[in-house]
Amino acid sequence: MLKDPGTGAEEREFELTAQDTILRLEDGTTIEAWTFNGSTPGPELRVREGGRVVVKLINRDIDEGVTIHWHGVAVPCSQDGVAGVTQDVIWSGESFAYSFIADHPGTYWYHSHQESSEQAKKGLIGRIVIEPKENMLL
Ligand SMILES: [Cu+2]
Known part of the structure; x- marks a missing residue:
């Protein structure tokens, strides 16, 4: 297990590739979607409270550009993923x-x-779960 050298906290690394994807639906029809790692929703990111999360975002071919906003998660401003406000958009071919x-x-x-109402609708979404350090059901 990786440890953050500064704090000793557990560190989890993920890679998310934003990409134009043709998805086949259950009824056999196909649609064009924008996905993380080929599916929508994208991969579930599951981490432990107090741990460091490192997510490499790769924009394979979304010409409009992408970022990731961690909706509801308290993060430093520089990591908040609001294009044009807290960071520059990540263009196609960048990470x-x-x-x-x-x-x-x-x-x-x-x-x-980046244009989140359109991008979320086209599929650039996923779930992040921060598990509590202690079991809160006790
Ligand atoms: Cu949001």
Whole structure:
């Protein structure tokens, strides 16, 4: 297991590739979607409270550009993923590594935040779960 050298916190690394994808639906029809790693929703990111989360975002071919906003997760401003406000958009062919400490347990979603209403609708969404350090059901 990787440890953050500064804090000793557990570190989890993920890679998300934003890409234009042809998806086949259950009824056999196909649609064009924008996905993380080929599916929508994208991969579930599951981490432990207090751990460091490192997510490498790769924009394979979304010409409009992408970012990732961690909806509801308290992160430093520089990692908040709001294109044009907290960071520059990640253009097709570029990548960006997000890094933050997962401080608040809960179930959240992440989504691209360059024209987010259109990008979330086309599929650039996923779930992030921050598990509590202690079992809260006791
Ligand atoms: Cu949001």
